[in-house]
Amino acid sequence: MSFGLPPEALGLRGKVRDFVEAELRPLELEAEMNEGRIDPAQRKKHEAWAIANGITLMDVPEEFGGKSLPVLTQAAIVEQFGRVTNALGWCYGEAQAWMFEACTRDQIERYIMPLTRGRRHFCYAITEEHAGSDPSAIETTARNEGNRYLINGEKWHVTSYNLASTVIVQAKLESGAHCLFFCPANAPGLSVVRSPAYAHTYDHHHPILRFDGVAVSETDRIGAEGDGMGFTHSWFRRERLMIAARCCGAMERLIEDVTDFARSRVVSGEVIANYQLIQAMLADSVTDLHAARLVTYEAAAAHDRGDDVKSLHAKCSIAKLFASEAAGRVADRTVQIFGGRGYMRENVAERFYRELRVDRIWEGTSEIQRLIIARSLLKRGLEGTLK
Numbered sequence: 001m002s003f004g005l006p007p008e009a010l011g012l013r014g015k016v017r018d019f020v021e022a023e024l025r026p027l028e029l030e031a032e033m034n035e036g037r038i039d040p041a042q043r044k045k046h047e048a049w050a051i052a053n054g055i056t057l058m059d060v061p062e063e064f065g066g067k068s069l070p071v072l073t074q075a076a077i078v079e080q081f082g083r084v085t086n087a088l089g090w091c092y093g094e095a096q097a098w099m100f101e102a103c104t105r106d107q108i109e110r111y112i113m114p115l116t117r118g119r120r121h122f123c124y125a126i127t128e129e130h131a132g133s134d135p136s137a138i139e140t141t142a143r144n145e146g147n148r149y150l151i152n153g154e155k156w157h158v159t160s161y162n163l164a165s166t167v168i169v170q171a172k173l174e175s176g177a178h179c180l181f182f183c184p185a186n187a188p189g190l191s192v193v194r195s196p197a198y199a200h201t202y203d204h205h206h207p208i209l210r211f212d213g214v215a216v217s218e219t220d221r222i223g224a225e226g227d228g229m230g231f232t233h234s235w236f237r238r239e240r241l242m243i244a245a246r247c248c249g250a251m252e253r254l255i256e257d258v259t260d261f262a263r264s265r266v267v268s269g270e271v272i273a274n275y276q277l278i279q280a281m282l283a284d285s286v287t288d289l290h291a292a293r294l295v296t297y298e299a300a301a302a303h304d305r306g307d308d309v310k311s312l313h314a315k316c317s318i319a320k321l322f323a324s325e326a327a328g329r330v331a332d333r334t335v336q337i338f339g340g341r342g343y344m345r346e347n348v349a350e351r352f353y354r355e356l357r358v359d360r361i362w363e364g365t366s367e368i369q370r371l372i373i374a375r376s377l378l379k380r381g382l383e384g385t386l387k
C-alpha cells in the first residue's frame with residue numbers, strides 16, 4: 001500500500017527494506033541466542049550504512065545539511081526497520097526536528113550533529129520509580145549554582161544507557177519548573193543502581209540510574225528554564241508516531257511469514273491455509289495491518305499538511321494506540337497459526353510476541369493514549385480531533 005507516497009519515498013522505502021532483509025534479518029537468531037548481541041563490527045557497519053544513506057539526516061532541517069524529508073516518507077522508512085526483531089533496526093541515531101528548535105547553535109554542533117554522524121549516542125532519562133505515566137511527578141532535582149546545575153535523583157528504564165555517550169535527563173528546578181539537560185553518560189556522580197532483565201532479548205539495556213550531585217554546565221541546559229515538559233511532548237509525539245510505524249512493519253513481516261507457512265504446512269492431508277479458521281485469523285491480521293497503516297500514515301501526513309499541534313498530539317496517540325494493540329493481536333494470531341513452532345525462540349512470531357508487548361507501555365501506556373484522545377474529544381470536539 002503506497003498511500004500516495006511520492007516516487008522518492010517509494011524509492012527510499014525500497015532501499016531500506018532491501019537493507020533490512022539482506023543485512024539485519026539474517027542476524028536475528030544470533031542476537032536472540034546471544035543476549036541481543038551481534039558482532040560489534042556488524043553493528044558499526046549497519047550504522048555506517050544508515051549514515052551513508054541519509055537515514056540519520058531524514059528529520060534534520062536543510063540549513064544544517066539535513067534532508068528534512070516529509071514525515072510521511074520518514075514513517076514509511078521507519079516502518080521497514082520495524083520488520084526485524086531484537087532491536088536490530090535501532091541501528092542509527094535519530095536527530096529530530098524539534099531538537100533544532102530547542103537547542104542552541106553550540107549544542108547542535110556539540111551534540112545533535114555528532115549524533116547524525118555516529119559520534120554520539122543518546123539515551124533519555126525521564127521516568128522514575130514514582131513517576132511514569134505522570135512525568136510531572138518527577139522528583140529528580142536540578143539546583144542552579146551560578147553557571148552550572150547539580151542533579152540529584154534516580155531514573156528508571158533508561159533505554160540504551162549501556163551504548164550511550166550522552167544522557168538527556170529531565171529534572172525539576174527549585175521553582176518546580178521542568179528542564180532537560182545534556183549530561184555525559186560517564187559524568188562523576190552518575191552510577192548504575194542495577195540493570196534488570198526485561199522480556200525481550202536486546203543489546204540495549206534499561207538500567208536504573210542514580211544521579212548524586214551530578215554537575216552539568218548551564219550551556220548544557222536544553223532551552224530555557226521551564227521548557228522541559230514542552231520538549232518532552234515533542235519527543236513523545238515523534239516517538240508515538242514512529243512506534244506505530246514500526247508496529248506496521250512488524251505486522252507486515254509476521255503476516256508474510258505466517259502466510260508462507262500456512263500455504264505449506266500440511267495437517268490431516270490438507271494445507272492449513274485451506275482451513276477457514278486459519279483464513280479467519282489471516283484475514284483479521286490483514287485488516288489490523290491495513291487499518292493501523294492508514295491511521296499511522298494519516299497522522300504522518302497531518303504533520304506535512306501543517307495541522308495544529310493539539311490535533312497532531314491526538315492523532316499520534318490514536319496511531320500508537322491502534323497500531324500497538326493491533327500488532328499485539330497479529331503477533332498472538334501468528335503464534336497460534338505456527339502452532340508449537342510459534343512458541344520457539346527461533347521463530348519470528350515468538351520473538352515479536354514478547355517484543356511488541358512493550359509498545360503498549362512505553363512512551364505512554366494505552367490507557368494514557370486513551371486519556372489524551374478522550375481529552376481532545378471533550379475539549380475540541382470530534383471535528384477538532386480528527387480534522
Ligand SMILES: Cc1cc2nc3c(=O)[nH]c(=O)nc-3n(C[C@H](O)[C@H](O)[C@H](O)COP(=O)(O)OP(=O)(O)OC[C@H]3O[C@@H](n4cnc5c(N)ncnc54)[C@H](O)[C@@H]3O)c2cc1C
Nearest residue numbers: 124125126127132133157158159206361362363364365367
Ligand atoms: C522496556 C522499557 C523501556 C523504557 N525506556 C524508557 C526510557 O528510555 N526513558 C524513560 O524515561 N522511560 C522509559 N520507559 C518508561 C515507560 O515510559 C513507562 O514505563 C511508562 O510510561 C509507564 O509508566 P510506569 O511504568 O511507571 O507505569 P505507571 O504510571 O505506574 O502505570 C501503572 C498502570 O496504571 C495505568 N494508569 C496510570 N495512570 C492512569 C490513569 N490516569 N487512568 C487509567 N490508568 C492509568 C497505566 O496505564 C498502567 O497500566 C521504559 C519502559 C520500559 C518497560
